[in-house]
Amino acid sequence: MTNITPVAPTLAVVGLGHAYGGIDDTTIAETGPAAGTSKHARTGTVVAAWDVSFDVAGGEALGVIGESGSGKSTVMKSIAGDIMPTTGRVTLQRGDGTTAVITEMSPAEIRALRVNDLSIVHQNPADGLDLRITAGGNIADRLTAAGWRNFAAIRERAAELLTRTEVPLDRMDDPVGSFSGGMRQRVQLAKALANTPSVVLLDEPTTGLDASIAAGVLDLIRGLLDEFGLAAVVVSHDFSVIEMLTQRCVVMQHGRVVEHGLTDQLLEDPAHPYSQRLVGAARA
Amino acid sequence: MSTVRDLVATRRDNAVMDAGAVRAIRRAILTAIAVPGYQVPFGSREMPVARGWGSGGLQVTMALVGSADVVKVIDQGDDEGVNAVNLRRLILRASGATETDDVSESTIVQTRHRIPEAGMVDGQILVLQVPEPEPLRGVERDTRELERMHAEADYAKMWVSLYEDRVRNGMITRTTGYPCVVAGRYVISTTPIPRWDVPALHRAPYLALFGAGRAKRIYAIPPDTTVEPMTFEDVPFEVEFTPGARCRHCGSDDSYLVSTPREEGGETWACSDTSWCRARRHQRGAQ
Numbered sequence: 199m200t201n202i203t204p205v206a207p208t209l210a211v212v213g214l215g216h217a218y219g220g221i222d223d224t225t226i227a228e229t230g231p232a233a234g235t236s237k238h239a240r241t242g243t244v245v246a247a248w249d250v251s252f253d254v255a256g257g258e259a260l261g262v263i264g265e266s267g268s269g270k271s272t273v274m275k276s277i278a279g280d281i282m283p284t285t286g287r288v289t290l291q292r293g294d295g296t297t298a299v300i301t302e303m304s305p306a307e308i309r310a311l312r313v314n315d316l317s318i319v320h321q322n323p324a325d326g327l328d329l330r331i332t333a334g335g336n337i338a339d340r341l342t343a344a345g346w347r348n349f350a351a352i353r354e355r356a357a358e359l360l361t362r363t364e365v366p367l368d369r370m371d372d373p374v375g376s377f378s379g380g381m382r383q384r385v386q387l388a389k390a391l392a393n394t395p396s397v398v399l400l401d402e403p404t405t406g407l408d409a410s411i412a413a414g415v416l417d418l419i420r421g422l423l424d425e426f427g428l429a430a431v432v433v434s435h436d437f438s439v440i441e442m443l444t445q446r447c448v449v450m451q452h453g454r455v456v457e458h459g460l461t462d463q464l465l466e467d468p469a470h471p472y473s474q475r476l477v478g479a480a481r482a
Numbered sequence: 483m484s485t486v487r488d489l490v491a492t493r494r495d496n497a498v499m500d501a502g503a504v505r506a507i508r509r510a511i512l513t514a515i516a517v518p519g520y521q522v523p524f525g526s527r528e529m530p531v532a533r534g535w536g537s538g539g540l541q542v543t544m545a546l547v548g549s550a551d552v553v554k555v556i557d558q559g560d561d562e563g564v565n566a567v568n569l570r571r572l573i574l575r576a577s578g579a580t581e582t583d584d585v586s587e588s589t590i591v592q593t594r595h596r597i598p599e600a601g602m603v604d605g606q607i608l609v610l611q612v613p614e615p616e617p618l619r620g621v622e623r624d625t626r627e628l629e630r631m632h633a634e635a636d637y638a639k640m641w642v643s644l645y646e647d648r649v650r651n652g653m654i655t656r657t658t659g660y661p662c663v664v665a666g667r668y669v670i671s672t673t674p675i676p677r678w679d680v681p682a683l684h685r686a687p688y689l690a691l692f693g694a695g696r697a698k699r700i701y702a703i704p705p706d707t708t709v710e711p712m713t714f715e716d717v718p719f720e721v722e723f724t725p726g727a728r729c730r731h732c733g734s735d736d737s738y739l740v741s742t743p744r745e746e747g748g749e750t751w752a753c754s755d756t757s758w759c760r761a762r763r764h765q766r767g768a769q
């Protein structure tokens with residue numbers, strides 16, 4: 199008889215819910231897809247996300263899709279520790295084998311987590327980079343925060359990361375503000391990977407880039423996800439991004455998950471009418 | 483005036499500060515000594531000098547000084563600088579203390595820009611007039627974020643600025659106010675002293691008090707406290723040095739020298755610490 203030890207998922211989101219405004223017995227029942235809105239008519243409370251659960255294993259990427267206002271950013275912010283959700287639990291397995299319960303951490307603990315274990319790649323590079331400082335300096339920010347104090351070692355690590363994300367090394371000492379959009383995203387990726395996190399959140403990572411540039415960045419992200427064995431969550435309104443990067447995805451509508459499945463199957467044969475509508479619109 | 487007991491002893495008011503103000507500043511000083519390098523807020527009073535002209539240092543000195551004290555005041559290393567003269571006159575008149583330009587005779591040295599070359603000893607107090615106490619001001623503007631960074635000892639932004647300085651300029655370009663870690667915890671600005679004076683603060687046998695009047699902050703380096711300049715492990719901290727430069731008065735090449743342009747071109751050098759320079763000349767002359 200083989201004994202299979204269950205491996206804890208790298209990222210686990212359990213019963214996550216967040217409301218802007220007070221909630222009572224009826225708020226949850228009277229919002230969501232059936233009600234056709236996440237905003238509670240009587241109280242004005244916005245149930246931005248509710249009853250959201252999913253796991254992501256190392257080396258796996260999960261997509262989150264849904265229209266604007268469906269709750270994607272709320273879920274991402276809860277995982278990132280930017281907001282304290284109304285209910286639910288988010289846990290992360292660190293590289294050293296310890297478990298971080300993000301929903302119970304102090305702001306200082308969250309910051310340490312974001313240095314070492316969890317990185318975010320923002321849609322707007324200015325949210326993830328300091329455009330006034332050099333590409334190497336942006337990476338040095340992460341490394342020094344993690345305790346690196348050797349100048350030559352920092353230079354070497356920054357060069358290694360920039361090489362991996364295909365930023366020409368002769369640009370390493372230029373301010374990121376002088377870079378093109380695609381190049382800034384590559385620097386953001388290099389910075390995100392600096393301390394080999396176990397989880398990376400990508401929020402519309404290629405939205406805003408020209409199609410040809412976006413394709414190259416997507417290729418790169420895909421390669422990095424495979425190589426680093428990260429658990430990734432990818433938010434996008436663009437199905438081609440979800441299709442290329444993720445193995446599984448959840449579809450959100452009015453703050454709820456209406457469908458959850460393998461990305462290929464879901465795109466091929468969506469079950470929920472809302473998913474059908476989204477996929478139909480994307481294929482048109 | 484050299485012990486905590488002195489600091490908690492009763493004090494009459496003086497001509498510049500009432501007893502309440504003396505007490506408030508002493509409380510801030512005691513807190514600053516208890517938490518080395520931490521910037522303690524205090525209720526900065528109106529002083530007979532403008533804020534930014536040594537009002538912070540003056541308040542610290544006035545909260546300490548009594549008629550038994552012997553006070554040395556320097557500005558740019560010079561006891562005869564206009565500011566030094568004015569501040570010293572004020573301190574003496576208000577407290578009945580006596581003046582000196584000899585470091586070894588002094589109980590309190592108030593200074594702007596320099597630490598005396600002649601070493602100070604246990605029991606003496608160095609009071610520094612600080613124009614800008616916040617070492618992170620150049621890398622962060624938001625006051626609450628600054629507080630957070632100090633509270634969590636999150637100095638990554640300062641490290642990044644040191645990284646950037648080295649990458650862009652190939653060396654440390656910051657001249658005064660070099661950031662230092664005090665007692666392994668808080669980063670302070672060593673404004674306004676040059677890098678030359680920074681090593682003197684490390685495990686110094688005397689108490690150093692920093693007073694910033696405009697920013698209303700006092701911070702302290704108690705005796706025998708570690709003061710480490712922030713620098714990468716593989717980039718040694720270097721002090722100002724000009725090969726071949728010597729003081730035109732005393733011939734010194736191992737003191738902090740300032741240059742003045744010569745009319746016929748080039749520059750000449752002289753000790754910035756004038757009383758130390760004079761003492762050296764006398765010594766030489768006597769030999």
Ligand SMILES: Nc1ncnc2c1ncn2[C@@H]1O[C@H](COP(=O)(O)OP(=O)(O)O)[C@@H](O)[C@H]1O
Nearest residue numbers: 218236244246265266267268269270271272273
């Ligand atoms: N700070 C806030 N205060 C009130 N309502 C908010 C706030 N942030 C988001 N919402 C609302 O929560 C819902 C979900 O928003 P969000 O998570 O940003 O969706 P998405 O990222 O899918 O566009 C929306 O109705 C939005 O208006």
Ligand SMILES: [Mg+2]
Nearest residue numbers: 267270271272
């Ligand atoms: Mg959003």
